[in-house]
Amino acid sequence: MTWIAAIASCAVLAACTAPTPPGAWQWDLPRGFPEPRVPDDNPMSQPKVDLGRRLFYDARLSGNQTQSCSSCHDQAHAFGDGRQTPIGSTGQSVRRNAMSLVNAAWNSVQTWANSTLLELEQQALVPMFGDRPVELGLAGMEAVLLDRLRAVAIYQGQFAAAFPGETDPFSIGNVARALAAFERTIISGRSPYDRFQAGDTRAISASAQRGMELTFSERLECHHCHSGFNLTNSYKDVDTAPEGFVHYFNTGLYNVDGQGGYPASDTGLVELTQQPKDMGRYRAPTLRNVGVTAPYMHDGSVATLEEVVDGYARGGRLIATGPDAGDGKLNPHKSVFVPGFAITPAERDDVVAFLRSLTDDELLTDPRLADPWR
Amino acid sequence: MRAHPTRPVIAGLLAAAACGGDPQRGVDAAPPADAAATQAVTLRFAAKVNGEALVCGHTYANVGTPATTYTPNDLRLFVHDVALITAAGARAAVTLAQDGRFQRGELALLDFETGGTACDMGTTATHTEITGSVAPGSYTGVSFKLGVPEAMNHLDASTAQPPQNDTTLWWVWRSGYRYLKIDGIGGAANPFGIHLGAIGCPGSSTTQPPSGPCAAANVAEIALTGFDAATNLIAVDLGAVLATSNLATNTINTAPGCLSDAGDPECDAIFPRLGLAHGSTPAATQVLFGVP
Numbered sequence: 001m002t003w004i005a006a007i008a009s010c011a012v013l014a015a016c017t018a019p020t021p022p023g024a025w026q027w028d029l030p031r032g033f034p035e036p037r038v039p040d041d042n043p044m045s046q047p048k049v050d051l052g053r054r055l056f057y058d059a060r061l062s063g064n065q066t067q068s069c070s071s072c073h074d075q076a077h078a079f080g081d082g083r084q085t086p087i088g089s090t091g092q093s094v095r096r097n098a099m100s101l102v103n104a105a106w107n108s109v110q111t112w113a114n115s116t117l118l119e120l121e122q123q124a125l126v127p128m129f130g131d132r133p134v135e136l137g138l139a140g141m142e143a144v145l146l147d148r149l150r151a152v153a154i155y156q157g158q159f160a161a162a163f164p165g166e167t168d169p170f171s172i173g174n175v176a177r178a179l180a181a182f183e184r185t186i187i188s189g190r191s192p193y194d195r196f197q198a199g200d201t202r203a204i205s206a207s208a209q210r211g212m213e214l215t216f217s218e219r220l221e222c223h224h225c226h227s228g229f230n231l232t233n234s235y236k237d238v239d240t241a242p243e244g245f246v247h248y249f250n251t252g253l254y255n256v257d258g259q260g261g262y263p264a265s266d267t268g269l270v271e272l273t274q275q276p277k278d279m280g281r282y283r284a285p286t287l288r289n290v291g292v293t294a295p296y297m298h299d300g301s302v303a304t305l306e307e308v309v310d311g312y313a314r315g316g317r318l319i320a321t322g323p324d325a326g327d328g329k330l331n332p333h334k335s336v337f338v339p340g341f342a343i344t345p346a347e348r349d350d351v352v353a354f355l356r357s358l359t360d361d362e363l364l365t366d367p368r369l370a371d372p373w374r
Numbered sequence: 375m376r377a378h379p380t381r382p383v384i385a386g387l388l389a390a391a392a393c394g395g396d397p398q399r400g401v402d403a404a405p406p407a408d409a410a411a412t413q414a415v416t417l418r419f420a421a422k423v424n425g426e427a428l429v430c431g432h433t434y435a436n437v438g439t440p441a442t443t444y445t446p447n448d449l450r451l452f453v454h455d456v457a458l459i460t461a462a463g464a465r466a467a468v469t470l471a472q473d474g475r476f477q478r479g480e481l482a483l484l485d486f487e488t489g490g491t492a493c494d495m496g497t498t499a500t501h502t503e504i505t506g507s508v509a510p511g512s513y514t515g516v517s518f519k520l521g522v523p524e525a526m527n528h529l530d531a532s533t534a535q536p537p538q539n540d541t542t543l544w545w546v547w548r549s550g551y552r553y554l555k556i557d558g559i560g561g562a563a564n565p566f567g568i569h570l571g572a573i574g575c576p577g578s579s580t581t582q583p584p585s586g587p588c589a590a591a592n593v594a595e596i597a598l599t600g601f602d603a604a605t606n607l608i609a610v611d612l613g614a615v616l617a618t619s620n621l622a623t624n625t626i627n628t629a630p631g632c633l634s635d636a637g638d639p640e641c642d643a644i645f646p647r648l649g650l651a652h653g654s655t656p657a658a659t660q661v662l663f664g665v666p
Contacts, residue, residue, distance in 0.1 A: 034533045106532075197581065209579070216546045216580040218629070227541040228532025239535050241475070241499060245542070275491055336565060336630070 030189025031198055032229050034237040036105035037244070039119055042177045044184065047161035050372075052182025054158065055175060057371040060148045061128065062089040063137035069127070069179065070371065072098040072135075076364055078289035079186055084300030092133040095266050097300035100293050102363065103286055105184035108236045108244030112298045113269045113282045115246065120180035125172075146170045186369055188288045188360040189229075196357070204357040211354030214347055220312070224337045225249055225284035231358070232286045248281035249335040252316025252328035253297055260331040263324050266299060279333045291356040292364065305352045313348070315340025412507035415458065415468055415603050417516065419502050421449050421486040424613030425666070431492025437613050438621040442561030446612060447493045449486040450543060451554040452522045456482070458508050459515035459597070466513065468506040476501035476537045481526055483537035486610070495542050495557070516601045516608070520570070520648065520662075521553040521593035527572060528583035545571060546580040553593070554648075556612055557631075560621025566631040568615070568644055570594075573634050592634060594649045594660060601665045614661040619643045 025044035027035055038044055055061060056069045067089040073079040079101035086094040096112050109115055110123040117123045127135040129142075138145055149155050150170050162178055163169035193212070195203035204212070216223045225247070227233050236244020248269045254262045262268060262280040269278040282298045296302040302311060311317045315338055316329030329340065343351075363369070421428035423437065423446065430447055437444035456468040470477045476485065482504045487496035521527075522538075531544035531551070538544075543552050550572050557567035574589025598608065624630050625639045632641040636653060645652035649660030 032530060032533050213580055218633075218635075223546060227544065227546075229530055230532065233541045235532050235541065237532075237539070239474075240539055241497065243498075245497070245540060247495065247542075277491070277494075 028185075029187065030194060033187070033189055034106075034229075034239060036184055037236050037238050037240070037242070038105075038184065039121065042121060042180060044181055045162065047158065048163070048178050048181040049185050050182075051155075051158040051162040052178035052180070053369070054154070054372050055149075055179055056182055057373055060145065060152075061136055061138070061175075063134075063139075063141050064089055067136055069124075069136075072127070073101050075366075075369055076292070078102050078188065078292050078360070078364065080293040082292075082294065084295050086135070088133055088135040089137045090134045092135075094133050094135060096298050097295070099285060100289055101183055101186050102188040102288055102360075103230045104186065106230050106235055106237055107232075107283075108234045108240075108246045109283065111283070112285075113248060113271070115248075115269060115272060118243070120183050121173075121176045124176040124179045124183075128176075142172055145175075146172070149175075186363075188363045190362045191288065191360040192357045193354075194360075205353060207350045207353040208357040209354075210347070211350035211352065212357075214343075214351050215354055219341050220343070220351070221337045221339070221341070222312070225335075226287045230286050231288055232284045234283045234285075248278065248283055249337070250280040250331060250333040251282075251297075251312070252331045252334040252338050253301070253311070254280060254317070254319070254324060255326035255328045255331040256324055258326065258330075260333040261326075268298070277333060280331065281333070287355060288358050289360055289363070291359040305355050306348060309343070309348050309351050312338060313341055313343045411509065412469070413510045415506055415508045417456070417468075417504040417603055418607050419484055419486075419504070420607045420609050421502070422609050422611040422613065424611065425609075426613075428486060428612065429492075430488050430490070430496075434613070438560065438616050438619045440620060440622075442620070442622045444558050444560050444566070444612075444616065444621055446556065446558035447487070448496055448555050448557035448567070449610070449612065450496070451484050451520060451610070452481060452537075452543075452551060453484065453504070453518045453520055453596075454479075454481045454523050456480070456504060456506065456518040457516070458511070458513035458603070459517055459599075460511060461514045465517065466509045466511055468504075468508045470504065470506040473505075474536060475499075477504065477506075478535055478537060479526065481522060481537070483543075484610070497540070501537075513603070514601065515597065515599045516603070517595070517597040519593050519595055521591070522551045524587075524591065527551055528575075547582055548575045548577050548580045548584050549573065549588070550575070556615075558612075562622045564622050564624060564630075566616075566619070566621045566624065566640075567633065568631055569633040570648065570650075571634050573636055590636070592645075592650055596649065596660060596663050598663060598665050606665050609664045609666045610662060611664060612662075614664070615644060615647045617647070617661070 059065045059068045061068050072081045072086040074081055081098040086098045088094055104120060110117040110120060128138045131139045159169040163174050192203045214220050225233055228235060233245060233247050256263055260279055267279055269281040296308050302308050314329060316331055316334060318327050319325050423434045428446060428449060433443050433445045435443055457465045458468060459465055470480060470482055476483045483501060485501045487493040488500060489496045489498035527550035528547055529538055531539060531541040543555060552569045552571050554568060554570035560566040570592055572588040572591050575584035577585040628638045629635055632638055632644040641652045642655045646655060646658035647661050649657055651657040
């Protein structure tokens with residue numbers, strides 16, 4: 001739809017548009033993006049988003065005041081961290097690659113493989129209070145954290161504005177609610193690919209266009225898991241059932257025991273479900289901004305996009321030697337969508353060119369998402 | 375209010391979309407028939423494997439030719455253009471109830487899989503009855519189309535409204551939705567599924583709607599006689615449609631089972647049993663639906 005047509009259809013339909021109450025939240029959504037589903041007990045508001053943004057960048061949110069959420073979710077890396085795996089505030093290694101937070105508002109479930117973390121409000125508590133491993137290291141420091149926040153003058157006004165009518169708005173629950181509200185505004189939809197989809201046929205290169213056709217082809221099968229506007233089938237919005245669409249896949253990354261096993265340090269969804277078929281299963285992340293979120297996979301064990309494509313082309317990764325040796329291609333738990341495919345070097349370059357066209361440069365520098373303390 | 379001075383058009387569009395008029399999100403419901411001049415109708419469907427009730431993950435013996443085992447793990451399908459038929463052959467359109475989940479406009483999704491461990495590409499919710507209203511009358515038959523109407527078939531599944539918002543029932547923009555999704559495991563652990571949909575849709579990009587009509591829309595017209603909605607079920611029998619297929623093998627370098635590709639030999643046995651032609655194989659009488 002052209003902008004002219006869009007304006008015209010707005011004019012025609014204006015008569016039935018309900019008046020927007022003063023102060024009501026208005027989403028700033030890219031073309032084709034549906035409205036996210038927001039928990040009933042945490043409605044969006046600008047004061048809450050502003051508070052969440054300030055907390056997101058505040059090192060008071062770690063026990064030793066050395067790290068904030070942004071330490072592992074960095075705007076320049078599309079709110080991932082660019083490391084193989086993160087290092088927590090006390091120096092402990094975190095086992096899974098820091099996920100990009102972009103468009104997390106539409107994830108049916110959060111994180112790589114925890115089918116119980118449905119909402120960002122719940123997820124925020126894990127890095128704050130988790131102790132295996134220590135991330136932000138706030139376990140047992142709830143009162144300390146809240147006292148720290150109360151002592152900051154700007155927070156007195158911000159908490160009151162974000163949670164009006166509450167006698168004492170300084171609570172861990174409200175910290176998580178504000179963080180989640182801010183995270184729901186980390187929206188990526190201004191990439192060259194989006195401009196191409198909107199009709200600008202020159203927005204992406206001929207190579208990227210060929211790569212797009214390959215990505216959405218039955219030969220490569222990428223789109224069965226990376227589908228729709230957010231390029232993932234882990235998905236919910238206001239129109240879906242509350243639980244959304246929840247899927248996990250084994251992509252043949254490991255096969256350490258010849259029976260489909262993943263390294264004992266991280267076996268995926270099976271850790272929670274105890275169902276053998278869930279061995280090595282993880283959620284498909286969005287492909288948006290993958291050009292700036294290397295390295296890849298749940299453990300950051302694949303360095304480049306070229307290697308990612310090669311792994312899928314082979315139908316699973318072969319690790320020849322070492323403790324993780326094994327042929328992922330033969331993993332019996334592997335998804336049917338990872339059978340392997342033939343691809344020429346030029347075609348591989350095309351696929352990578354397409355993946356790089358998903359980088360939203362405006363997002364990486366959007367001042368509305370930047371550190372408000374600076 | 376949050377100020378977005380650079381985006382007034384998008385805000386206006388979204389407000390307009392709330393009225394239900396945005397063509398990007400699919401066609402609107404037909405105007406409701408006058409309640410006083412209609413009667414309620416419920417079409418009840420029952421999924422079967424050779425007459426036995428279908429249970430996700432259950433292994434059935436003696437399916438296909440030669441007979442082998444079959445363990446289904448998905449059965450969902452779209453129907454539209456539902457009508458009841460009088461003994462004289464007159465057709466009365468059924469106006470579908472708009473439930474915001476499984477029925478929208480003239481399109482209904484029938485969902486027999488139960489998600490969970492056995493059907494883990496699906497959802498726990500099921501929908502096995504089509505509800506709506508029809509002109510009062512005495513009817514002895516039912517007709518509907520298996521598929522998605524062309525005007526609703528090339529949306530983005532993740533932005534379309536229910537029931538078209540499940541990406542597992544969708545290929546890409548150009549080819550559209552899977553009208554019928556049967557998946558399961560045949561003998562010798564051979565994956566064998568049926569994904570029915572339009573093929574040969576023209577266009578330069580898979581991520582854009584087609585530039586013209588698809589070579590094969592593959593929408594099947596179903597008509598059943600001897601049917602009274604008050605007393606009869608409509609059986610959806612996987613065993614019948616798979617009856618002449620060898621579920622223990624698959625032609626090398628073709629999709630597992632029949633995923634509608636023009637050159638897929640497994641579709642030669644399947645398509646006629648859905649009432650459709652496949653390449654040079656002519657259509658025959660459909661056997662997927664029946665009135666037991």
